[in-house]
Amino acid sequence: MKIYVCVKHVPDSAATIAVKEGTEIEEAITFLMNPYDEHALTEACRLKNLLPQAEVIAVCFSKPEAESTLRSALAMGADRGLLITTRHRHDAIMTARVLKKAIDQDGQPDIILTGKESIDSEGMQTMFRLAHLFNMPAATNVVKIETGDGAALVTCEKEAGVRETLKLEMPCVLAAGKDLNTPRYPTFPDIVKSRKKEIRTIELEKINLPEPASRIEMVGLIPAMEKRCPKEITGTTISIAEKLVTILKDEARVI
């Protein structure tokens, strides 16, 4: 049983993003594992404990510095890491192809886990593209997973608290939502143990992939503009409430 977990190396959610020339950002900031991928990895380790002889392999396509994210994955419980290195930004169309090829060259997946969204590119699509390349079924925003009889029974969260139960034939691709679990952060002994685990690095050029015909190319990047000029509302409680109602009525026109 092989469980592959796709983990993306992304800027810390609290980091300030400074745009340099073109579409590049200042990279001297902290990078971490994408938060949803932490849920995916934690789930992979939970499944591993239930299934005999299962192996958890974390896969990342990024710059060489992303080794730190794979190290965190190993400390959190993955058995091995695969890092496909590149110096450039790639779209989801290419990323899915790279992840597919790297996994194919490594072994036969029974389950592929991903996050439901990366917090840097906010693409919400890599898992579906990967699943299509593998001809596997896929589900997103997964909050519960049970496996057995060659199938995965999963619960997915939709909007307004609606949940859906799906049955997917294995192998399958499951994209983790936040309610799947509470990420298990490593202890110091975990970190020490993980130092002995292997990370295999492959250069993108070595896996020989043709340029896809379709592309999603970033051509501009600007800081999100804040056009607000905050105004204070003062007065007695009653008069504040009245002023708010006036704003809601005349300015926002929602009442």
Place this chain on the structure above:
Amino acid sequence: MKKIGRLIELKEGALKPANLGILTTAVKEGHEIFAILMETVTSDIQQQLARYGTDHIVKVVMNRPDWNPARWAQAVVTVLENLDIHILMGMTSAQGKDLLPRIAAILDAPLVMDCVHVDIDEQMAKTSQYSGKTTATFSLIGETILYGMRPNAIAAVVHPTAPHVTEQILDIPEETKLQVIEVLPGKPGTQNLSEADVIVSGGRGLKNAENFKIIFDCANAFGDAAVGASRVAVDEGWAPYAMQVGQTGTKVNPKVYIACGISGSVQHIAGMKTSGLIIAINTDATAAILAHCDYFVIGDLFTILPALTLKLTQL
């Protein structure tokens, strides 16, 4: 003039209002608009679509019409091929997140989700990047182009037309690898945050679960406002995760967002910064949220909010 497919989303058989702004996006550019509907189309829905600039209403009639994201995605691909449509616009809702990327994967087509602006002729889309801290422009290159629009990003403008109604009768093979076993409804009264017009949100300042009632009371006083929460409020168990607003919760875009007892962390701001009007109620004059709003009240939410609720119910 290009043909544009618009995947229309219904909720309990009625048109979701957020569809209309997306129609407006396409109308503005003067193309031929095909509203694609996967469910039963009532005359009321047809009239609404006609009011907002639809040229063709395409009713999809499937051998098995029940919801299955993989089959529905295949059905939409078939419709696009049958009608020779190479541009598809949908909504970045839960259903859109489940369908658009599947369609893009089948067609190996470029897709940008959560677009706040698109230029159909130039094949460009603007969307947020790096958790809402930047805005990126993408150029989409491919035979078929897909856009997932952010709900409420574009206001609907009336543009009456006389749509031509057609049916697409499809025989899509049974989906063996993915089955929908059941759909479990949410708790009654849980509103859909991503498409709400007004959101009243509570954070750590609420202090406990019981106090969240004053947030609900205020939301009810608006009629159909939704209730949101910060991550602290969710982690404390005062509100379900479905209500979390922010980078790792729901990204919202209402006309009005009222933040009560929420400090305004970067992760929270990332999820609500595009709201039309932001009102903050906070006891701390140095809270970060006060720099990211349009109006703020420095005061105790436990007195201000009930007073607002009372005024709203007196209208």
